Amino acid sequence: MKTFRNGFILGMMLLGLSCLPLEASIPQVTIPAELQSVEAEVAVNSTSCSVTCGLGLQIEEMCEVTPSGERKNCTTRRSHCTTTWGCGLLHFTIPVGKPFVLSCLSSDVINFGLRGYSCTWKVASGLITMNDLLFVPFRNPDYTVVFSPAKESDAGTYRCDVRVLKTFRVIKRIYFGVRVIRDDMVNLDFVKSLTEEQKLAIRKQEGMEANSTLIDLEEQQYFWQKKLFHRYSIGLGVGLVGVIVVRLGGS
Known part of the structure; x- marks a missing residue:
């Protein structure tokens, strides 16, 4: 205990010297003889x-x-x-009847021991939100929430706060957005599940197909215009021949 106390005194003296401005002249400090041989654990x-x-x-x-x-x-x-204390929002989709666990802290931190810390939960039932005004207390004394099994009524957002018991200061806040779906339901939002590279490939393919369709329409239009021009030319020629024959017959 004496070694620790002497080390603490020496450390405070050195800390005081390190806090002086660079421009200020460092005063002469005499370290007591009993502290000159102190060993500190740092x-x-x-x-x-x-x-x-x-x-x-x-x-x-x-x-x-x-x-x-x-x-x-x-x-x-x-x-x-x-x-940083804010961990944002995590989304989970759980099938009805399947067990699921939400953990406010990682397993290694929990196993190491959490003396001096507390955990409180709140819930916004049926909503995926980070608006703290919509949350109500959720009775759960543990650092984990267990759904065994998950029900549709369990859907919502769960908020976990980890605090220091001495100061009641929040050192972690995390939101879990939980969706609970029936087994006969499927996710119809196919595009949302794709990566950015897959979405880009689809857009390129759609652009190529649209461009190909436009070329086909232009070719078809040119074909029918050409065909109609031929028919018009033939009709005009036949009409002129008929007029000439009639005039020759009348003369």
Whole structure:
């Protein structure tokens, strides 16, 4: 305990020096003799957080650092980490009668332990929304919601909030949009399920077909115009011959 207290005092003194402006002259600080040989355990390295939002895990390398900067007795440990608290909306489509689970946190975070955190749920029944005014409390003390089996009445949006018990601060909020469909229903929105590359290929194919159809129509129109011109020419020629014969007969 004495080593930790002395290390804390030394750390605070060094922190105070690091906060001084660069232009300011650093005052002479005399470090007590009992602190000059103190070894402090600090995190010298850590991985990135396992999640991009909310509560996750990271691995830290902890070492004892001597006053000369030497590291020794290094160990690794896992610890909680937090990033941005808003995780947005996730969509799920569940067949009626099938079991399904919504999890507010990843399984590794739950298994690591969640002492000091709490979880609350709310629901907007029958709606896919992120309007917080439409949500009502949903009684569920766990970090997961289990549909076993799923019913049509379970459709809606479920909101999960993870808070720090000491401060009641929200460190994660995520929305789950749940659609529950019958087995005899099919998704008729074929285009929506396609990738952007597939949609582009369809548009190109439709453009080629439309262009081909236009060429065919132009060719057909030219054919009938040519045929009608031939018929008109023949009729005109026959008429002229008839007029000439009649005049010759009258003379």
